[in-house]
Amino acid sequence: MNQINVFVAIIVITLVLLPFLKVKWKGIVVFTGIVLNAVVSTSFVIPALAGQTVEFILKGSLVTGDVRILADAISAWFILIINFIFITGTFYALFYMKMYKEQKNNISLHSAAFVLLYSALIILCVVQNSLVFLIAWEIMAVSAFVAVIFEHEKMATLNAGINYLIQSHVSIVILMFGFIWVAIKTGSYDFQAITSYTSQNTNAVGLLLFLTFFIGFAIKAGFVPFHTWLPYAHPAAPSHVSGVMSGVMIKIGIFGIIRMISLIKADYYTIGLVILVFSIISGLYGVMLAIVQHNLKRLLAYHSIENIGIIGMGIGTGCIGLGTNNYMLASLGFAGGLLHVWNHALFKSLLFFTAGNVYQATHTLSIEHLGGLIKKMPQTALLFLIAAIAISGIPPFNGFISEFLIYSGFYVWMQNSLLGQLMAVIFSVLALVLIGGLAMLCFTKAFGIVFLGSPRQTFHHEVKEVSFLQLLPLYFIAFFIVVIGVFPQFFLNVLSQPVHLLVNIPQGTSPDFQIKIHETLQPVSFAVWGLIVIIGVVFGLRKIVQSRIISTTGPTWGCGYVAPNQKQQYTASSFVRSYSKLFKPFLLTSKNQKEPEGIFPAESDYETHIHDRIEKYLIDIPISGYKWLLGRFVFLQNGKLQFYIAYGIIFITLIAIVPIFYEQIMVFIEFIKQL
Amino acid sequence: MLSLILIIIASTFFTGIIIRVKSLASGRKGPGIFQPLKDVARLFKKGVVYSETTSFVFKIAPTIYLASVVMAMLVVPFGQSKGLISFNGDFIFFAYVLALGKFFSIISALDTGSSFEGMGASREALYSMFAEPAFFILMGSLALLTGYTSFHEMFAALHIGSYITYALGILGTFVLMMVAMIENSRMPIDDPKTHLELTMVHEVMILDNSGFDLGLIFTAGYLKFAIYGALVVNLFIGLFPYQFAIPMFFVIQVVLATGVGLIESFMARFRMSHNAQFIFVLTSVSLLIFFGALLIIGKFV
Numbered sequence: 001m002n003q004i005n006v007f008v009a010i011i012v013i014t015l016v017l018l019p020f021l022k023v024k025w026k027g028i029v030v031f032t033g034i035v036l037n038a039v040v041s042t043s044f045v046i047p048a049l050a051g052q053t054v055e056f057i058l059k060g061s062l063v064t065g066d067v068r069i070l071a072d073a074i075s076a077w078f079i080l081i082i083n084f085i086f087i088t089g090t091f092y093a094l095f096y097m098k099m100y101k102e103q104k105n106n107i108s109l110h111s112a113a114f115v116l117l118y119s120a121l122i123i124l125c126v127v128q129n130s131l132v133f134l135i136a137w138e139i140m141a142v143s144a145f146v147a148v149i150f151e152h153e154k155m156a157t158l159n160a161g162i163n164y165l166i167q168s169h170v171s172i173v174i175l176m177f178g179f180i181w182v183a184i185k186t187g188s189y190d191f192q193a194i195t196s197y198t199s200q201n202t203n204a205v206g207l208l209l210f211l212t213f214f215i216g217f218a219i220k221a222g223f224v225p226f227h228t229w230l231p232y233a234h235p236a237a238p239s240h241v242s243g244v245m246s247g248v249m250i251k252i253g254i255f256g257i258i259r260m261i262s263l264i265k266a267d268y269y270t271i272g273l274v275i276l277v278f279s280i281i282s283g284l285y286g287v288m289l290a291i292v293q294h295n296l297k298r299l300l301a302y303h304s305i306e307n308i309g310i311i312g313m314g315i316g317t318g319c320i321g322l323g324t325n326n327y328m329l330a331s332l333g334f335a336g337g338l339l340h341v342w343n344h345a346l347f348k349s350l351l352f353f354t355a356g357n358v359y360q361a362t363h364t365l366s367i368e369h370l371g372g373l374i375k376k377m378p379q380t381a382l383l384f385l386i387a388a389i390a391i392s393g394i395p396p397f398n399g400f401i402s403e404f405l406i407y408s409g410f411y412v413w414m415q416n417s418l419l420g421q422l423m424a425v426i427f428s429v430l431a432l433v434l435i436g437g438l439a440m441l442c443f444t445k446a447f448g449i450v451f452l453g454s455p456r457q458t459f460h461h462e463v464k465e466v467s468f469l470q471l472l473p474l475y476f477i478a479f480f481i482v483v484i485g486v487f488p489q490f491f492l493n494v495l496s497q498p499v500h501l502l503v504n505i506p507q508g509t510s511p512d513f514q515i516k517i518h519e520t521l522q523p524v525s526f527a528v529w530g531l532i533v534i535i536g537v538v539f540g541l542r543k544i545v546q547s548r549i550i551s552t553t554g555p556t557w558g559c560g561y562v563a564p565n566q567k568q569q570y571t572a573s574s575f576v577r578s579y580s581k582l583f584k585p586f587l588l589t590s591k592n593q594k595e596p597e598g599i600f601p602a603e604s605d606y607e608t609h610i611h612d613r614i615e616k617y618l619i620d621i622p623i624s625g626y627k628w629l630l631g632r633f634v635f636l637q638n639g640k641l642q643f644y645i646a647y648g649i650i651f652i653t654l655i656a657i658v659p660i661f662y663e664q665i666m667v668f669i670e671f672i673k674q675l
Numbered sequence: 676m677l678s679l680i681l682i683i684i685a686s687t688f689f690t691g692i693i694i695r696v697k698s699l700a701s702g703r704k705g706p707g708i709f710q711p712l713k714d715v716a717r718l719f720k721k722g723v724v725y726s727e728t729t730s731f732v733f734k735i736a737p738t739i740y741l742a743s744v745v746m747a748m749l750v751v752p753f754g755q756s757k758g759l760i761s762f763n764g765d766f767i768f769f770a771y772v773l774a775l776g777k778f779f780s781i782i783s784a785l786d787t788g789s790s791f792e793g794m795g796a797s798r799e800a801l802y803s804m805f806a807e808p809a810f811f812i813l814m815g816s817l818a819l820l821t822g823y824t825s826f827h828e829m830f831a832a833l834h835i836g837s838y839i840t841y842a843l844g845i846l847g848t849f850v851l852m853m854v855a856m857i858e859n860s861r862m863p864i865d866d867p868k869t870h871l872e873l874t875m876v877h878e879v880m881i882l883d884n885s886g887f888d889l890g891l892i893f894t895a896g897y898l899k900f901a902i903y904g905a906l907v908v909n910l911f912i913g914l915f916p917y918q919f920a921i922p923m924f925f926v927i928q929v930v931l932a933t934g935v936g937l938i939e940s941f942m943a944r945f946r947m948s949h950n951a952q953f954i955f956v957l958t959s960v961s962l963l964i965f966f967g968a969l970l971i972i973g974k975f976v
Contacts, residue, residue: 372788374730385732385782394775395768407767411824414815419969426815426965430958433811436771437804440778444800448785448793454728523762530749530760531772535742538891542738545887550722556787557726557882570785570793578801582951 003044004058004069010037011119018108023101027094030111034090034118038083041122045076051497060129065189068128073497074262075125077338078255081345082125084480085247086118088473092353093240095470099360106150113146114241117249124252128191130179134172141168144249148237160232167229171219175256178212191263199265206266211274213260221253223312224282227305228615231289234301235365239356242297246304247349251341254311258338261319262502269323273424276316280431283309285614287438288586291445291576292610296355296365299446300348303391306435307344310403311337313428317409318502320421328516329412330503335495335517336405342491343390343398343484350387350477354380357470358450361463367449367572371456377465381451383474388443390481393436396528398484401521406432408520445575454566486528492517573608588613678753678905681921685928686901687712692929696936711897715890723886728788736783737888737895743776744895744902751905752827754912754920763824766814770807773858776895777803784880795879798947802864802876805954806857812961813850816843816968830909843967844910846960851910852931853957855903859896861935864954866944874947900935904928 014033018026048054053072060067071079093114100107120140127133145168149161179189186193198206219226230250234242261271286305293299314337321330357380358373359365374381390397407429414425465471484491496517558564573580580587588611596604636647658665691708698705725733747769749759758765777799784796818824820840821832834840857864860877867878881892908927912920945953 372728374732374786378730381730389775389778392774392778393771394778395772396775400771404764404767404771408764408824411764411815411818414819415822422819422969426812426962429811429815430808433808434804436774437807440774440781441800441804444778444781444785444796448782448796452730452732452782452786453788453793520763523760523765524768527746527750527760527762527765527768527772531742531746531775534745535739538738538742538745539735542887542891545719546723549720549886551725551886552722553725553727555726556728556789558789559791559882564789566788568790569788570790570797575785575793575797575800578797578948578951581948582801 003040007037007040007044007119007122010040011115014115015112018111023104023107026107026111027090027097030115031087031090031094033115034086037119037122038087041079042083045071045079045126048073048076049080049494049497051500060132064129064131066129067132068190068192069126070128071126073501074255074258077495077498078125078251078341079122081251081342082118082121082248085244085345085349088477089240089244089247089349089353090114091473092243092356092470093238095467096238096240096353096356096360100150110147110150110238113143116140116143117147117244121248121252125255130183130189130191134176134179137172137175140249140252141165141172144168144241144245147241148233148245150238150241151236154236157236160229160236164229164233167219167226171216171226174212174216174219178209178216181209181212191259194260194263195265198263203267203270206264207270210260210264210266210271213264214257214274214278217253217256217260218278219253221250221257222282222305222308223253223278224285224305224309225614225618227282227286228612228619230305231293231298231301231612234304234352235295235297239297239352239359242300243349243352243356246301246352247345250304250308251345254308254315254337254341258315258502261315261322267323268319272316272319272321272323274316275312275319276424276428279309279312279316280428281309282306282312283435284431284438285309285586287435287442288583289610289612291438291442292580292587292589294367294572294610296358296367296370296446296450297352299367299442300351300355303351303439303442304344304348306439307340307348307391310406310432310435311340311344313337313432314340314402314406314409317406317413317428320413321409322503324417326413326416327503329409331499331516332405332409332412332520334499334502335492336402336409338495338498339405339484339488339491340399340402343402343481346477346481346484347387347390347397347399350383350474350481351391353474353477354384354387357466360466362459363461367446369457370450371566371569372452372454373463374451376463377451379465379471380474381447383471383478384451385447386478386481388447390485392439392443394440396482396485396531398481398488400528401484401488401524403432403436404524405520441576441579445572449570449572449575453569456566456569456571486525486532488521488525489518492521586613588616676759677756677917678751678758679748681753681924682748682751682898682901682905685904685925686897689900689904689928689932690897692932693936693939696933697940700937700940711893715893715897718885718890718893719887721886723888726787726789726883729783729786729883732779733783733786733883734888736779736786737884737891739779740776741891741895741898743772743779744898746772748898748902750826751902752830752909753905753924754909754917755831755914757827761825761827765825765827767811769826770810774803774807780880780892783884787883789882791873791879792882794873795876798865798876798950799860799880801951802857802954805951806854806957809850809954809957809961810854812958812965813847816961816965817847819965820968820972826909830912831914833910834913839967839971841911843964843971846964846967847910848907850957850961850964851903851907852934853954855900856935857954858903859899862939863942863945864950866939868939869944874944900932901928904931907931 010033014029017029021029048071055070058067058069116139120136123136127136145161145165148164149157151157182194182197183189186197198209222230234246283306286302286309290299290302293302314333318330318333318337321333361377390399393399393403410425410429590609592607594604688708690711695705695708750765750769752758781796781800784792817829821829823829823832865876869875884892908924912923
């Protein structure tokens, strides 16, 4: 209770202070505010992780009714993730935003939006009243919009921001529909009403309700085909915002889905299959488009879609486990999904922050223009490399652990299941393997082209490593990436409570989650430690041998060609050329080409643009049809005052004649009611 | 532990036999079977030349590549005796730890800034991506058939039920050997002895490696062959007693090496642009194995 007052007080004080401070202090106040609130919220939820759910009722207003606050283990898990990413992100922003220190007012607005975004995310995790939930959701959406359009003098940024704003409002409309549906039927805005409503009704009603919520939350989470805002918003936003958005904001969609799973009582097997299908499509589609992107942050944005797919696979298998009463499967699935939420938050924010460093140093994010940055920015390169290996799901880092759990889930599901389910398993395995392989292709490209080789373009300004303090939070994130990879047990112990809550294991029927997970992961850790030891041994041998032999440097072997220049290097597009030829049916590439002609060829150029096929069919074509339709009525808006007065008169007349047709209108209304 | 020793022994002669068979097939006497080992020993003593373009990635990559292969070797069992590390889902670890090595060999090729090496890296990344699903479905089918998820238990329980499983073993051999060919960049996917850098995959990626590092990469290559050979052996030996199993191990390894040598002597490399499709076909062969497994356990009702 007190903690909530303190939490709100800190937000208000921070927001009030912001306009009165100098630019340098604004950032520090925001950071302090977020750290203080992180301490408050963490201390609030820590008991929940130990199994003691914190629950009480706040006196709400006349409209909302009583507002129930509930911090269970699931909200605790998400709140911890949000806190961690926001603290590191804000610390990073203190230095990243130095580029913009001239824009005082803009920074005030941005800082306020950032604080509000953080607070809204925390509130969303604990509030159990749908009206308050929707208000917090709206605050989150709008503050994220303001945070994204920081560089609003750029048209592309503004477009991306508005695209995001509209889509997140579509999401709100759908969520509102779901909540109002329940409220009409039960008369209560409390989340508990969802449980009571669905348990009293048939499975079909529960499933439909779940689907409504799923679509609403999926827009936020970025499941294909509701992902189209993501690849615009992430590159447009400043790097710390993209990191935070991709790291935790889209996870609130996942949180919503998980919350609904625990609230809605329906056929979990079908729900699981639905989630699994969406996830497989998201995972594959996300990574397939990521590979061909030219913009580093856009590439990372598509990877967020892919990782949401992986998280979804975990949650989907978990639900299937619930539906088939296979508690082992359910625990593995949910544990894998929830752990991947944390893992993805870590490596994706690290990738976005390092991409921000690259942008800060070179002022470009176009992969084709970069190269050889590892010489100028070795620390950034190393951090990017760690995150790249982790996101490809390769040991010894954290991505492998969560993917391993999901794989184990799949192979557990395989035992004792029938033909139809077996086909589902085998395609899920196939999808996860392909996602892993494609992610490796994508990140060898991203790392190799951006950081390795020689520079593809000379910059007119000095390219140098960012300051140590700016790198500090990044090292902190990287530390966790390594620790989760090497000692996953500790984190899975923390996860045991959330998973217990979701799986709801009946007492004494099934082996304890902690013991079982321990059995599953202990040998994996041994193997990972073994790997590290072997790397160390081979490296030691190499050191010993190298000390005795002569080591010289020379130019790269050009296969006999003596004057290679950096323009002849493999580019990002050429690196993935055979891939993009093979996957042509899925990609939508437009080419602009002017070939060299004649004996003395003049300038020639070649450029490709990658479009999103789903976006084209789902968003662009309907919108242009809609615009065409509205365009037919443009004659109404002709700018002549006389016409507008005439419209007014027509409208008043229509109102005036309503009573005359009262009977007919009532009949019509009755007719609609009967439908 | 036994498997570890056997694999190391097999790796000493596997590549030598391939080279010897190729020489004999082309009418030459050829080098001794242990020539590859001598090559590596010589490389270990030589000095190294690093390209000016490269960074620390290029220097650590061969180390990690070899370490990943060694680690993968530790989880491979031999009949009744477990691998040094054996756990549920160890084949997932096996595939992913090899991916670590591949990741580093790809970025180390890109580190040189050479267009040839970039080309090789691009192909390697694409091919290995396509090869992985086949391996996972094969292992999935075995897991389904036996009800276990670790290499050791799966292979041990494979032939307990019926003899039809040997048919699956043969299909599995095909898949594993093709995966081995892709992993080691041999014919028909890649021609290690081609004279043109444009048509190489693996060889072109290591153009700039020299001395000790090159030796590590070669060693890793020899080990990889023996590892996949050992997996193939495991498909057949089941719970045979050691006095039969160990000779069988060497016989199968020699047969496989000879087979690789013969294929390389009498076959042309596939068209580079069609390689990816060809590799993906392996996945459908694995799906055949999966359906075979379904038939055997009677899930096709």
